[in-house]
Amino acid sequence: EAGVTQSPTHLIKTRGQQATLRCSPISGHTSVYWYQQALGLGLQFLLWYDEGEERNRGNFPPRFSGRQFPNYSSELNVNALELEDSALYLCASSLRVGTYLGNQPQHFGDGTRLSIL
Amino acid sequence: DAKTTQPNSMESNEEEPVHLPCNHSTISGTDYIHWYRQLPSQGPEYVIHGLTSNVNNRMASLAIAEDRKSSTLILHRATLRDAAVYYCILRNTDKLIFGTGTRLQVFP
Numbered sequence: 001e002a003g004v005t006q007s008p009t010h011l012i013k014t015r016g017q018q019a020t021l022r023c024s025p026i027s028g029h030t031s032v033y034w035y036q037q038a039l040g041l042g043l044q045f046l047l048w049y050d051e052g053e054e055r056n057r058g059n060f061p062p063r064f065s066g067r068q069f070p071n072y073s074s075e076l077n078v079n080a081l082e083l084e085d086s087a088l089y090l091c092a093s094s095l096r097v098g099t100y101l102g103n104q105p106q107h108f109g110d111g112t113r114l115s116i117l
Numbered sequence: 118d119a120k121t122t123q124p125n126s127m128e129s130n131e132e133e134p135v136h137l138p139c140n141h142s143t144i145s146g147t148d149y150i151h152w153y154r155q156l157p158s159q160g161p162e163y164v165i166h167g168l169t170s171n172v173n174n175r176m177a178s179l180a181i182a183e184d185r186k187s188s189t190l191i192l193h194r195a196t197l198r199d200a201a202v203y204y205c206i207l208r209n210t211d212k213l214i215f216g217t218g219t220r221l222q223v224f225p
Contacts, residue, residue, distance in 0.1 A: 107163055112160050
């Protein structure tokens with residue numbers, strides 16, 4: 001079974017540009033989550049998509065946005081890039097069974113490393 | 118969100134058992150206890166989770182205290198590949214809230 005795949009592996013941008021990161025979930029998983037892992041800040045929840053809708057977002061500005069496609073893959077867009085956006089961006093997927101999510105493990109990709117020059 | 122407390126680091130020798138502790142005194146009845154680990158240059162990897170009873174899978178065992186205020190992840194025979202940061206997370210919602218975890222070093 002193929003795991004969560006993310007592309008690109010590395011992305012280099014300059015301040016003010018826009019970045020698009022992509023994620024393909026495990027087959028059969030409908031929920032996709034995005035996390036940011038910046039140096040010194042640990043892993044922080046960014047966004048959750050399920051069935052094509054944004055269901056929850058973390059404490060990040062609106063220039064962080066995304067979408068989920070009918071095939072459940074997802075894109076994370078970061079506009080007006082700032083130096084502090086340099087981080088590893090991780091995507092995870094899970095099954096969504098019922099409305100209670102505590103019992104569903106999340107499976108992560110290896111991330112996209114975004115560097116802002 | 119309920120908080121967990123883990124030691125910053127632990128050491129083990131190869132082929133020895135490792136017991137990684139986690140305290141979660143404010144756990145609620147609907148919180149599942151999840152463990153993930155992150156190897157260098159990789160995304161986090163799901164290890165195991167449970168609610169009240171002890172759990173076993175091919176990777177590890179999870180021992181949960183009767184009052185659920187603490188738990189222990191047990192690696193039965195550590196290998197060099199088990200060197201990673203291990204995160205204990207309480208979860209009853211969509212997102213995972215990662216703390217700083219325990220950095221496990223394994224020596225040959």
